[in-house]
Amino acid sequence: MNYNWDWSVLFCFVEDPVSSCTQPFFYWIVSGFGWTISVAAAAWVIAFSLGSVIGVLRTVENPYLRGFATVYVTIFRNIPLLVQMFLWFFVFPELLPDEAGKWVKRGMPLPEFWTAVVCLGTYTASRVGEQVRAGIEAITQGQRYAAMAMGLRPVQVYRYILLPVSYRIIIPPLTSDFLGVFKNSSLALTIGVLELTAQTRQIEEYTFQGFEAFTAATLLYIVVTAIVMAVMRVVEGRVVIPGMISLGAK
Amino acid sequence: MPMIEMSSVNKWYDDFQVLKDCSTQVAKGEVVVVCGPSGSGKSTLIKTVNGLEPFQEGTITVDEISVGDPATDLPRLRARIGMVFQNFELFPHLSIMENIKLAQLKVLNRTDDESAKRGMELLDRVGLVDQADKFPAQLSGGQQQRVAIARGLAMDPIAMLFDEPTSALDPEMINEVLDVMTALAEDGMTMMVVTHEMGFARRVAHRVIFMDEGRIEEDCTKDDFFGTARGERAQEFLSKILTH
Numbered sequence: 483m484n485y486n487w488d489w490s491v492l493f494c495f496v497e498d499p500v501s502s503c504t505q506p507f508f509y510w511i512v513s514g515f516g517w518t519i520s521v522a523a524a525a526w527v528i529a530f531s532l533g534s535v536i537g538v539l540r541t542v543e544n545p546y547l548r549g550f551a552t553v554y555v556t557i558f559r560n561i562p563l564l565v566q567m568f569l570w571f572f573v574f575p576e577l578l579p580d581e582a583g584k585w586v587k588r589g590m591p592l593p594e595f596w597t598a599v600v601c602l603g604t605y606t607a608s609r610v611g612e613q614v615r616a617g618i619e620a621i622t623q624g625q626r627y628a629a630m631a632m633g634l635r636p637v638q639v640y641r642y643i644l645l646p647v648s649y650r651i652i653i654p655p656l657t658s659d660f661l662g663v664f665k666n667s668s669l670a671l672t673i674g675v676l677e678l679t680a681q682t683r684q685i686e687e688y689t690f691q692g693f694e695a696f697t698a699a700t701l702l703y704i705v706v707t708a709i710v711m712a713v714m715r716v717v718e719g720r721v722v723i724p725g726m727i728s729l730g731a732k
Numbered sequence: 733m734p735m736i737e738m739s740s741v742n743k744w745y746d747d748f749q750v751l752k753d754c755s756t757q758v759a760k761g762e763v764v765v766v767c768g769p770s771g772s773g774k775s776t777l778i779k780t781v782n783g784l785e786p787f788q789e790g791t792i793t794v795d796e797i798s799v800g801d802p803a804t805d806l807p808r809l810r811a812r813i814g815m816v817f818q819n820f821e822l823f824p825h826l827s828i829m830e831n832i833k834l835a836q837l838k839v840l841n842r843t844d845d846e847s848a849k850r851g852m853e854l855l856d857r858v859g860l861v862d863q864a865d866k867f868p869a870q871l872s873g874g875q876q877q878r879v880a881i882a883r884g885l886a887m888d889p890i891a892m893l894f895d896e897p898t899s900a901l902d903p904e905m906i907n908e909v910l911d912v913m914t915a916l917a918e919d920g921m922t923m924m925v926v927t928h929e930m931g932f933a934r935r936v937a938h939r940v941i942f943m944d945e946g947r948i949e950e951d952c953t954k955d956d957f958f959g960t961a962r963g964e965r966a967q968e969f970l971s972k973i974l975t976h
């Protein structure tokens with residue numbers, strides 16, 4: 483391979499096209515990494531809370547609520563994520579009433595960022611929902627009966643028994659969904675979020691020395707993934723229920 | 733008025749009839765043992781009493797409240813009826829004390845101190861005070877079942893339902909649970925107990941119900957049941973489990 487590695491490019495100073503400050507290219511990577519983490523974290527908040535609701539609805543008796551959750555999962559899980567990104571960014575504002583559409587496109591702060599967050603969040607929620615459902619379904623009918631027999635109301639049965647047990651069972655698959663949202667956040671570059679991958683490409687365009695930047699980005703992705711996996715292993719050890727099997731990573 | 737009254741209860745799973753014209757009563761302070769072959773509908777019958785299993789025909793009242801009436805607040809009624817299951821059904825993520833406190837806190841709205849105090853009294857009664865901070869999986873089956881009984885009693889119930897409370901236990905643990913149940917009966921608790929422990933029935937029960945294929949075939953005093961008054965199916969059943 484004929485490539486002249488030159489790590490010093492990352493430390494060359496250049497005028498930032500957005501802020502017009504003068505910084506080393508290296509700083510672009512840091513900034514992109516910040517956006518990657520922000521997109522992933524915000525999307526995970528949506529994915530976890532909405533996904534829990536969807537997962538619960540998949541297991542309730544009411545056929546309309548269950549049907550709604552099933553349709554949600556089917557739609558969001560089966561449309562390619564990149565297509566969803568474009569639908570949210572280009573099509574969704576056009577479907578809104580005039581004023582609201584304009585606000586989404588230009589009025590609200592950071593439209594690209596929030597669009598990416600909503601897209602990744604709602605997509606990942608469909609996956610989290612399936613994990614939560616599987617977790618709840620792994621709990622025996624006897625546990626439900628016992629909870630109901632002591633006078634807990636349905637919402638309380640979920641809140642105090644089914645969900646807490648289910649989350650503990652599904653920590654491994656939830657961890658991979660969390661890593662999924664982190665890695666998928668790179669797709670946000672397609673609608674203009676200057677996250678890690680986007681910044682890396684930009685450095686290549688400026689310097690014609692892309693390998694250094696891509697190597698740095700790759701290492702960052704790997705380091706974060708490794709940290710998350712280590713942390714989740716500790717969490718799992720802390721909350722593990724003796725004698726209970728986990729559903730394992732999927 | 734009886735504490736529990738069932739009249740002409742019929743229940744179907746699709747076109748399979750699990751309960752056929754079941755009628756019986758349990759008076760306040762009475763201990764009724766329910767026995768019968770596997771699949772005869774004992775669990776289903778006892779679960780209709782607190783509305784865990786719905787039924788299509790007939791009426792059931794507990795303390796004069798109709799279980800089948802859609803207007804009845806079932807969770808509120810269930811909070812007043814204790815239930816103990818074959819597989820204990822302690823909540824695995826909660827400590828023993830938390831298991832006993834949960835419904836006191838969330839259903840009866842007792843304070844944390846009140847529920848803990850009541851919890852300790854009951855753990856003392858079942859001989860498990862020193863296990864309060866352990867988790868269910870760290871206890872033996874017999875200990876878990878005693879906790880389950882304490883958990884039910886913590887709600888100060890008007891009646892206790894037991895569905896084969898000793899069938900999942902190793903033989904050496906059966907008595908520690910039966911002893912707790914016997915003491916409870918002697919204290920005057922109204923109890924409906926599905927069990928094959930005929931020794932317990934002989935010692936503690938006032939009445940015995942024998943079920944077969946969804947029907948209450950016998951419903952008589954203990955003396956009649958263990959005397960000669962029982963019918964042919966009950967005779968057959970008894971000889972099977974006694975020689976077992």
Ligand SMILES: Nc1ncnc2c1ncn2[C@@H]1O[C@H](COP(=O)(O)OP(=O)(O)O)[C@@H](O)[C@H]1O
Nearest residue numbers: 745748750768769770771772773774775776777
């Ligand atoms: N959810 C259900 N759906 C269909 N049939 C059931 C269901 N639960 C129990 N049954 C059937 O009802 C009958 C009575 O069951 P059960 O009350 O558990 O009997 P027992 O406790 O006396 O062994 C059995 O034949 C059983 O297969």
Ligand SMILES: [Mg+2]
Nearest residue numbers: 774775776896
């Ligand atoms: Mg049974």
